[in-house]
Amino acid sequence: MTYLTKLSAAALSELLVSKQVSAVEATRAHLDHITAVDTDLHAFLHVAGDAALDAAAKIDARRAAGEVLNSLAGVPIAIKDVLATQDMPTTAGSKILEGWVPPYDATVVAHLRAAGLILLGKTNMDEFAMGSSTEHSAYGVTRNPWDRDRIPGGSGGGSAAAVASFQAPLALGSDTGGSIRQPAAVTGSVGVKPTYGGVSRYGAIALASSLDQVGPVSRTVYDAALLHDVIGGHDPLDSTSLTDSWPSMAAAAQAGLTDGALKGVRVGVIKELAGDGFQAGVTQRFTETLALLVAAGAEITEVSAPNFEYAVAAYYLILPAEASSNLARFDSVRFGIRVNPASGSLTSEHVMSATREAGFGDEVKRRIILGTYALSAGYYDAYYGSAQKVRTLIQRDFAAAFSQVDVLVSPSAPTTAFKFGEKLADPMAMYINDVTTIPANLAGVPGMSIPIGLAPEDGLPVGLQIMAPAKADARLYTVGAAIEQLLEARWGHTMLSQAPALTPTEMFASKEGAV
Amino acid sequence: MSEITAEQVAHLAYLARIDLSPLEITSLTRDLGQIVDSIAKVSEVATADTPATSHPMPLTNVFRDDVVVPSLTVEQALSGAPDRAGDKFRVPAILDEE
Numbered sequence: 001m002t003y004l005t006k007l008s009a010a011a012l013s014e015l016l017v018s019k020q021v022s023a024v025e026a027t028r029a030h031l032d033h034i035t036a037v038d039t040d041l042h043a044f045l046h047v048a049g050d051a052a053l054d055a056a057a058k059i060d061a062r063r064a065a066g067e068v069l070n071s072l073a074g075v076p077i078a079i080k081d082v083l084a085t086q087d088m089p090t091t092a093g094s095k096i097l098e099g100w101v102p103p104y105d106a107t108v109v110a111h112l113r114a115a116g117l118i119l120l121g122k123t124n125m126d127e128f129a130m131g132s133s134t135e136h137s138a139y140g141v142t143r144n145p146w147d148r149d150r151i152p153g154g155s156g157g158g159s160a161a162a163v164a165s166f167q168a169p170l171a172l173g174s175d176t177g178g179s180i181r182q183p184a185a186v187t188g189s190v191g192v193k194p195t196y197g198g199v200s201r202y203g204a205i206a207l208a209s210s211l212d213q214v215g216p217v218s219r220t221v222y223d224a225a226l227l228h229d230v231i232g233g234h235d236p237l238d239s240t241s242l243t244d245s246w247p248s249m250a251a252a253a254q255a256g257l258t259d260g261a262l263k264g265v266r267v268g269v270i271k272e273l274a275g276d277g278f279q280a281g282v283t284q285r286f287t288e289t290l291a292l293l294v295a296a297g298a299e300i301t302e303v304s305a306p307n308f309e310y311a312v313a314a315y316y317l318i319l320p321a322e323a324s325s326n327l328a329r330f331d332s333v334r335f336g337i338r339v340n341p342a343s344g345s346l347t348s349e350h351v352m353s354a355t356r357e358a359g360f361g362d363e364v365k366r367r368i369i370l371g372t373y374a375l376s377a378g379y380y381d382a383y384y385g386s387a388q389k390v391r392t393l394i395q396r397d398f399a400a401a402f403s404q405v406d407v408l409v410s411p412s413a414p415t416t417a418f419k420f421g422e423k424l425a426d427p428m429a430m431y432i433n434d435v436t437t438i439p440a441n442l443a444g445v446p447g448m449s450i451p452i453g454l455a456p457e458d459g460l461p462v463g464l465q466i467m468a469p470a471k472a473d474a475r476l477y478t479v480g481a482a483i484e485q486l487l488e489a490r491w492g493h494t495m496l497s498q499a500p501a502l503t504p505t506e507m508f509a510s511k512e513g514a515v
Numbered sequence: 516m517s518e519i520t521a522e523q524v525a526h527l528a529y530l531a532r533i534d535l536s537p538l539e540i541t542s543l544t545r546d547l548g549q550i551v552d553s554i555a556k557v558s559e560v561a562t563a564d565t566p567a568t569s570h571p572m573p574l575t576n577v578f579r580d581d582v583v584v585p586s587l588t589v590e591q592a593l594s595g596a597p598d599r600a601g602d603k604f605r606v607p608a609i610l611d612e613e
Binding site: 211328334352362369 | 519523524527528529530532533534535536543550551555558559560561562565566568569570571572574576577587591592596597606607608609612
């Protein structure tokens with residue numbers, strides 16, 4: 001049954017709907033594959049094997065009884081550990097929440113259950129989503145399926161690696177400055193950050209509330225669209241949730257597969273997100289993709305976004321400021337661990353300080369202290385106040401660009417996957433990875449990453465970022481699906497079919513080698 | 516912009532309620548100095564006539580009708596607490612003896 005893990009969610013759904021395959025068979029195939037490969041990759045922090053098989057059996061019974069279910073009913077999915085799940089531990093990759101089982105489901109998780117998707121487990125991430133490599137997880141790194149010595153991106157490295165290694169056809173992620181799109185780029189998978197407010201964040205453990213957004217992770221654009229349709233829409237439990245009604249993203253993706261879908265589409269190339277600092281193979285694949293777009297009838301224009309140069313700086317003031325406030329809730333009273341100080345009196349203040357010292361990792365402490373600094377009297381105007389003004393300028397850059405073009409494109413990340421440890425010692429080197437993805441979060445616009453080939457110098461995946469105006473998420477799916485189809489036609493295969501095989505034997509051999 | 520000192524980091528850690536070891540204070544002082552130098556460039560373009568944006572979407576306050584809706588039970592609310600006393604969260608002393 002291993003072939004079941006190779007299928008897209010859409011293809012698996014067809015077999016489930018036509019009853020050629022049962023949800024139990026599909027779920028068992030994925031659980032078996034997790035057992036075989038995840039000891040090594042470590043995409044999952046928790047696997048809910050029995051609960052998943054029970055849920056799958058219920059879907060099979062309902063389908064057998066003739067009930068008409070959502071087309072994704074019975075399709076397995078992995079959940080980033082930042083999302084509350086009432087039957088699974090939810091840690092956000094932090095020791096401070098070790099073993100915490102929330103008393104409620106995040107709205108997006110409730111939507112998945114209602115649609116009959118099978119929750120396989122929770123995926124690894126940088127602690128509280130702070131990072132671009134998943135090296136900041138308190139529970140150990142996740143390995144990139146393309147090269148075990150390299151990072152799977154971050155913060156959602158677990159979700160991207162799970163999908164790229166065929167442990168799940170779908171996953172949920174969260175994107176504050178690129179945490180869905182950058183892992184997608186470096187693992188050869190697909191990731192979408194929806195418009196701010198397009199998907200509920202109720203039950204998503206908050207990092208930076210003016211930037212965070214939950215979105216789909218998958219292997220194909222159409223699969224991401226199917227998942228977006230399940231999780232999107234207004235949620236009264238999230239006061240930043242938009243009340244708009246949304247078109248079908250799946251229909252938008254299908255529209256991209258028709259002949260001439262790219263004809264006349266105005267594509268803007270952002271001048272500031274190219275050139276110096278971009279790996280040669282990334283630039284090469286990006287340029288080739290632009291040529292492919294031209295051949296398909298799209299109109300390419302270079303656009304300038306002069307204030308994007310200040311986006312990373314503004315982001316690393318706004319994010320820590322908001323995070324320092326959001327993470328104040330970890331006070332050792334209502335949830336999480338409690339640690340008593342080694343000396344001194346046992347007051348609430350001392351216990352809270354000892355708990356946070358023991359429970360938070362280095363990067364979380366760094367950002368809380370930075371945020372506390374940026375918000376302190378005397379510095380507020382110079383730092384936080386200025387960063388908010390830069391945010392206005394970046395929104396104006398987007399508005400000017402979208403007055404000329406339909407979508408904007410750039411490489412999803414400046415480089416392919418880097419090696420473990422390469423950027424850990426220098427925080428700014430790590431932060432600059434997100435130069436391409438951060439502007440979309442500051443402006444609230446939707447962004448998508450799709451694979452566009454392997455960099456010739458290292459054979460690792462390169463991603464294309466597509467951005468659209470706020471609320472025009474459907475446009476991403478149309479353009480993304482069209483480009484994906486063109487590339488696969490040219491290659492003669494999908495991107496992930498080229499990833500090295502992960503077999504238990506190979507895993508054993510490499511472990512022996514390490515000794 | 517001002518230079519960040521170890522005393523400042525220790526004070527910020529107190530404000531943020533995180534005990535830091537002397538070693539952590541040393542490394543954070545160095546890291547923060549570098550980070551602040553890199554991000555201070557925001558003031559280059561943030562002119563007085565540029566309005567600040569706090570939020571990517573123009574949203575106003577959201578209200579709901581003042582009616583009782585289902586909420587967590589006491590058991591659910593206390594289920595993740597590190598310590599409890601009956602139906603309440605048990606917390607360490609608020610005031611020091613001294």
